[in-house]
Amino acid sequence: MNQPLLKIEGVHKRFTRKSGLVMQGIDRLTGRPSGSTVHALSDISLSVTEGEVLGLVGESGCGKSTLGRIISGIYTPSDGEVFLKGAPVARKRGNNVEKLTTKVQMIHQDPFASLNPRMKVGETIAEGPRIHGIVKANAVRARVRSLLQQVGLEAAYADRLPHQFSGGQRQRIAIARALAMEPELLVLDEAVASLDVSIQAQVLNLFMDLRRELGLTAIFISHDLSVVRHVCDRVAIMYLGRIVELASAEELYARPLHPYTKALFASIPKLGAGRGSFQPIEGRSLAAQPAEGLRLSSALSDGRTEMQNGAAAPETGGSRQRAGGMPPQRRRHRRDTENGGSMIEFSNRIAEINDILCAVNMLQWDARVMMPAGGAATRGQQIATLKAMARGLLLDGATEETAEAVLASNATERNRRAAEAVLSARKWHMSVPPELLKRQDENLDHRRACLGQGAGGRRFQPVPAAPFRNRDAGAANGRRHRL
Amino acid sequence: MTKALDVRGLTTRFETRSGDVTAVNNVSFSVERGRIMGLVGESGSGKSVTGFSILGLVEEPGHISGGEVLVEGQDLRALKPEALRKLRGSKVAMVFQDPMMTLNPVLRIGDQMAMAVRVHENMSKRAAWERAREALEIVGIPAAGERLKAYPHQLSGGMRQRVAIATALLHRPAVIIADEPTTALDVSIQSQILAEVRRLADETGTAIVWVTHDLAVISSLADDICVMYAGRIVERGTAEDVIAAPRHPYTVGLIGSVPSLHEPGAHLPQIPGSTPQLANLPSGCPFRPRCPRASDLCATEPPLIETGSHSVSCHRPMEAP
Ligand SMILES: Nc1ncnc2c1ncn2[C@@H]1O[C@H](COP(=O)(O)OP(=O)(O)OP(=O)(O)O)[C@@H](O)[C@H]1O
Ligand SMILES: Nc1ncnc2c1ncn2[C@@H]1O[C@H](COP(=O)(O)OP(=O)(O)OP(=O)(O)O)[C@@H](O)[C@H]1O
Ligand code: SF4
Ligand code: SF4
Ligand SMILES: [Mg+2]
Ligand SMILES: [Mg+2]
Numbered sequence: 001m002n003q004p005l006l007k008i009e010g011v012h013k014r015f016t017r018k019s020g021l022v023m024q025g026i027d028r029l030t031g032r033p034s035g036s037t038v039h040a041l042s043d044i045s046l047s048v049t050e051g052e053v054l055g056l057v058g059e060s061g062c063g064k065s066t067l068g069r070i071i072s073g074i075y076t077p078s079d080g081e082v083f084l085k086g087a088p089v090a091r092k093r094g095n096n097v098e099k100l101t102t103k104v105q106m107i108h109q110d111p112f113a114s115l116n117p118r119m120k121v122g123e124t125i126a127e128g129p130r131i132h133g134i135v136k137a138n139a140v141r142a143r144v145r146s147l148l149q150q151v152g153l154e155a156a157y158a159d160r161l162p163h164q165f166s167g168g169q170r171q172r173i174a175i176a177r178a179l180a181m182e183p184e185l186l187v188l189d190e191a192v193a194s195l196d197v198s199i200q201a202q203v204l205n206l207f208m209d210l211r212r213e214l215g216l217t218a219i220f221i222s223h224d225l226s227v228v229r230h231v232c233d234r235v236a237i238m239y240l241g242r243i244v245e246l247a248s249a250e251e252l253y254a255r256p257l258h259p260y261t262k263a264l265f266a267s268i269p270k271l272g273a274g275r276g277s278f279q280p281i282e283g284r285s286l287a288a289q290p291a292e293g294l295r296l297s298s299a300l301s302d303g304r305t306e307m308q309n310g311a312a313a314p315e316t317g318g319s320r321q322r323a324g325g326m327p328p329q330r331r332r333h334r335r336d337t338e339n340g341g342s343m344i345e346f347s348n349r350i351a352e353i354n355d356i357l358c359a360v361n362m363l364q365w366d367a368r369v370m371m372p373a374g375g376a377a378t379r380g381q382q383i384a385t386l387k388a389m390a391r392g393l394l395l396d397g398a399t400e401e402t403a404e405a406v407l408a409s410n411a412t413e414r415n416r417r418a419a420e421a422v423l424s425a426r427k428w429h430m431s432v433p434p435e436l437l438k439r440q441d442e443n444l445d446h447r448r449a450c451l452g453q454g455a456g457g458r459r460f461q462p463v464p465a466a467p468f469r470n471r472d473a474g475a476a477n478g479r480r481h482r483l
Numbered sequence: 484m485t486k487a488l489d490v491r492g493l494t495t496r497f498e499t500r501s502g503d504v505t506a507v508n509n510v511s512f513s514v515e516r517g518r519i520m521g522l523v524g525e526s527g528s529g530k531s532v533t534g535f536s537i538l539g540l541v542e543e544p545g546h547i548s549g550g551e552v553l554v555e556g557q558d559l560r561a562l563k564p565e566a567l568r569k570l571r572g573s574k575v576a577m578v579f580q581d582p583m584m585t586l587n588p589v590l591r592i593g594d595q596m597a598m599a600v601r602v603h604e605n606m607s608k609r610a611a612w613e614r615a616r617e618a619l620e621i622v623g624i625p626a627a628g629e630r631l632k633a634y635p636h637q638l639s640g641g642m643r644q645r646v647a648i649a650t651a652l653l654h655r656p657a658v659i660i661a662d663e664p665t666t667a668l669d670v671s672i673q674s675q676i677l678a679e680v681r682r683l684a685d686e687t688g689t690a691i692v693w694v695t696h697d698l699a700v701i702s703s704l705a706d707d708i709c710v711m712y713a714g715r716i717v718e719r720g721t722a723e724d725v726i727a728a729p730r731h732p733y734t735v736g737l738i739g740s741v742p743s744l745h746e747p748g749a750h751l752p753q754i755p756g757s758t759p760q761l762a763n764l765p766s767g768c769p770f771r772p773r774c775p776r777a778s779d780l781c782a783t784e785p786p787l788i789e790t791g792s793h794s795v796s797c798h799r800p801m802e803a804p
Contacts, residue, residue, distance in 0.1 A: 059669045059670065059671055060669045166757040166758070168757060169757075196525040196526055196696065196758060197525065197696070197698065197737055197740050197741060198525065198736060198737060198740050198753065198754035198758075199757065199758070200740070201740035201742075201751040201752070201753040201754075202753045204742065204751055205750055205751055205753060208748060208750070223669070223670060226699075226741065226742045226743035227742050229742070229743070229747055230742035230743075230745070230747050230748065230749075230751075231747075231748070249747065250747075263671070264670070264671060267670060267671045267673075267674035267675075268670055268674070268699070269673075269674065269677065269697075269699045269700045269702070269703035269704070270699055270702075270703065270743060271698055271699040271702050271726065271738070271741050271743055271744060273702070273703060275681075275702075275703055275704065275705075275706075275722065
């Protein structure tokens with residue numbers, strides 16, 4: 001019996017959300033307690049043997065990425081431990097997490113944002129091994145060439161920039177970069193989710209080939225049950241931060257035992273199974289219950305404040321893309337002396353971006369996105385920016401360059417628009433004047449009375465023909481809020 | 484039977500920095516009452532632009548350069564902008580991927596739905612509110628009366644998408660165009676919405692165009708399927724025919740690359756190459772550089788070959804079964 005390569009023992013992860021000013025305002029407005037704790041993972045124990053591929057499946061927000069990040073040493077668990085070959089993968093140093101191994105490598109969903117656009121692909125691949133002394137300096141070039149070939153790209157591509165590649169090719173490059181570190185464990189977080197079906201097949205084939213050649217061990221996170229079935233040996237089904245079922249893929253797909261697993265399998269439309277072949281998970285969707293009082297649901301924060309008994313919504317609108325593979329990030333609050341308001345400087349903190357998005361939704365006509373130099377942005381720009389962020393386009397410090405590269409390339413219009421929004425977002429600040437936060441407390445009716453009045457800039461129109469409100473308003477100001 | 488929606492030769496072009504692109508190229512299809520038409524294709528194939536073009540909502544630098552869009556026999560393209568605006572939301576409605584494109588975040592659901600009703604119909608606020616409640620019930624929202632008093636942010640993503648669909652339903656439109664409305668939702672929520680939508684088409688007779696890139700979703704929801712590639716419809720037929728017996732090499736490749744149809748761990752058949760750039764398509768068949776069946780003939784425009792309700796635009800399609 002192989003000794004397990006990876007061992008996870010009793011891992012819990014709690015996130016404490018300290019409310020920023022905007023959220024405090026909303027908390028007050030809605031009567032929700034400020035600063036709540038999310039129990040993202042509860043008592044996870046499992047082990048993975050060498051050469052095994054373990055799938056992690058579950059609905060959005062169930063904690064897959066959080067577990068992936070803990071395994072990769074990006075987060076530390078609140079309780080419990082993670083060992084790779086008997087040694088811990090990370091440890092806590094004050095407020096920072098110190099990664100103790102380079103032998104676990106993570107591959108993210110978005111091949112577009114995870115590569116530095118200014119760096120030649122070959123350099124990107126060589127960077128890690130060079131820093132960590134994995135390859136001798138004079139052998140680096142040869143290593144890069146062989147890695148590129150291994151992932152099915154031409155060795156000569158080493159001198160190109162990321163924007164010269166398609167999504168599928170970029171994902172190959174991301175895989176090459178991870179392999180360059182000679183990892184013992186790969187964590188793939190929705191690694192094929194953003195690819196078109198025909199391209200997805202290419203990347204899955206590559207993964208399976210590499211696995212055969214290198215005997216890779218991997219954690220494969222996906223919401224796509226058919227993909228998981230295809231590449232995994234064992235599968236863990238997660239629900240609200242717990243593993244509810246764990247079995248060999250064959251066993252699990254043939255005989256799911258847990259009621260949730262059964263419902264999940266039944267609810268997935270299958271190709272060729274004929275019309276109406278799926279069974280919705282009935283009304284049980286926790287989100288389907290009437291809002292209790294004014295407690296905000298998932299989209300607002302993550303509604304998971306009281307998770308016991310599964311009493312909160314597991315579903316966050318659009319969060320599948322949004323939450324995919326975000327590195328730990330940060331947000332800064334700052335005094336905006338000029339405005340006398342509080343300012344949130346956008347960085348790439350996705351959890352908070354939900355908050356910001358919702359704050360903007362709620363404060364709609366008052367929140368202003370400002371460029372440092374002055375010049376208030378239009379509503380359309382604000383929304384486009386926030387959406388770009390919410391969709392996870394702001395992944396790391398390199399995003400700005402990525403966006404520039406996208407603009408310089410002949411990218412699709414959609415990507416170009418997103419890139420424009422991202423570029424603006426990097427420079428903007430959202431400022432909410434303090435008197436507004438006070439006003440929020442007064443009442444919502446008052447807010448409604450404010451519609452169409454606020455100060456400066458373009459006003460938000462009260463719904464005429466609802467389904468087309470934004471389209472028509474968009475037409476008026478020459479832009480469409482679609483990303 | 485008059486068709487709820489009949490699109491003929493619709494063509495939409497964009498003038499971009501990298502030259503003119505034809506995002507929707509001579510697209511024709513029709514949908515009968517109570518039927519769901521799935522429009523599938525990969526990213527950039529022109530699905531959304533087709534949807535927007537049907538509603539006349541194409542913006543600069545794009546313009547619709549040809550074709551007809553008949554809704555219950557009436558040509559939307561011949562209407563004046565004002566008349567067209569009246570029709571949108573009442574006779575044809577659209578549902579987007581992001582429900583917040585439809586919902587006003589600062590108004591209660593009921594207020595905004597009632598307002599939407601009263602834009603098109605002269606009725607009391609109370610009656611409008613009642614109509615909104617019915618619409619919410621149709622899309623399977625429990626405690627609809629309660630929900631009307633909620634603000635959009637108080638609902639989950641799935642719930643908001645239902646509200647957006649319900650809003651589209653308010654005037655009992657003949658046609659709903661739904662652009663990837665479940666793509667951002669979780670699978671379990673998606674399946675609930677799909678079930679409601681199916682029921683809705685069956686019960687209300689609304690014709691639905693469901694835009695998606697997800698073959699599995701469309702095969703379990705739609706009656707008919709149009710497959711788009713590089714702005715054209717390359718194959719069209721009943722869902723059963725297209726999924727079980729695809730004739731266009733692209734459709735064959737697309738369906739073949741779905742893992743669930745293969746033994747676990749097996750090598751997946753893959754379409755070589757990458758999705759095309761509209762700005763530099765080859766002459767003749769746009770799929771030519773990636774097509775395993777391509778021959779010299781394919782450098783010329785492929786013919787439309789029809790067998791019954793199944794049609795395919797290809798020089799050398801797979802044999803009809
Ligand atoms: N950095 C963070 N700060 C606060 N809460 C967080 C953070 N990261 C994750 N969470 C919360 O933990 C829970 C689990 O999130 P996680 O991203 O692991 O879900 P997931 O299963 O990967 O979902 P998806 O399929 O949408 O990617 C969610 O409620 C999320 O909001
Ligand atoms: N405003 C625009 N300006 C220029 N080109 C555009 C514009 N909008 C769309 N296009 C082009 O039209 C083509 C079709 O785009 P469309 O949005 O319809 O794709 P889609 O099939 O909906 O893709 P997805 O699955 O990614 O939503 C794309 O190549 C796109 O670049
Ligand atoms: S409610 Fe009971 S039967 Fe159902 S999943 Fe939970 S423990 Fe199992
Ligand atoms: S026309 Fe030719 S190239 Fe195009 S799909 Fe048919 S066989 Fe292939
Ligand atoms: Mg995730
Ligand atoms: Mg689209």
